[in-house]
Amino acid sequence: MQTLRINVVGLLKEPAGGVRDHVIQVAGATVALMAEEARPLRDLTGEVRLLRSPRSIFARVRLATDFALDCRRCLEDAISPVKLEFDAEFFPSVDVVTGLAVVIPDDDLAFVIDHNHELDLAEAVRQELLLALPMYPLCDPDCEGLCPTCGANRNADPCDCDDSEPDPRMASLKGLFGASAGTDRPS
Ligand SMILES: [Zn+2]
Ligand SMILES: [Zn+2]
Numbered sequence: 001m002q003t004l005r006i007n008v009v010g011l012l013k014e015p016a017g018g019v020r021d022h023v024i025q026v027a028g029a030t031v032a033l034m035a036e037e038a039r040p041l042r043d044l045t046g047e048v049r050l051l052r053s054p055r056s057i058f059a060r061v062r063l064a065t066d067f068a069l070d071c072r073r074c075l076e077d078a079i080s081p082v083k084l085e086f087d088a089e090f091f092p093s094v095d096v097v098t099g100l101a102v103v104i105p106d107d108d109l110a111f112v113i114d115h116n117h118e119l120d121l122a123e124a125v126r127q128e129l130l131l132a133l134p135m136y137p138l139c140d141p142d143c144e145g146l147c148p149t150c151g152a153n154r155n156a157d158p159c160d161c162d163d164s165e166p167d168p169r170m171a172s173l174k175g176l177f178g179a180s181a182g183t184d185r186p187s
Pocket of ligand 2: 148159
């Protein structure tokens with residue numbers, strides 16, 4: 001299945017307890033549209049199990065992919081594997097037998113199956129993706145970042161810039177050790 005839309009007309013006609021399993025594979029280019037600045041490195045793949053309940057369809061979603069984000073220190077790629085594991089409930093908007101409109105529960109968390117009986121996982125997946133992506137991506141926990149003087153990437157190119165401008169946190173540490181520690185500033 002190349003999209004996150006699943007036609008559930010057959011499952012809607014079944015009594016509660018009916019189950020369908022679907023294999024999901026969504027192209028990285030499609031995932032990119034949902035993931036803001038994160039860049040998918042491969043397709044989003046996995047599976048979804050749909051379970052008919054008396055009033056709805058429960059979707060149990062298990063998907064994974066890998067993203068590249070900008071490292072917050074050096075701007076190189078920070079690779080982030082993402083696993084999505086969540087359940088969502090989808091309510092029919094029309095009765096599958098009579099074609100009449102169905103009142104959808106007034107619930108912010110409820111998703112709606114459209115009048116063509118298509119269940120669209122895209123919005124639920126988008127919300128989960130944004131929660132799963134790291135807030136502070138780093139290419140490596142020990143990333144040295146960019147030199148504030150010359151802009152060199154210190155991971156690849158340890159430059160010779162004078163780094164004597166004390167970091168304010170270090171300055172206060174030196175204060176703790178007493179004035180005799182002095183400073184690196186040229187006098
Ligand atoms: Zn980095
Ligand atoms: Zn430098």
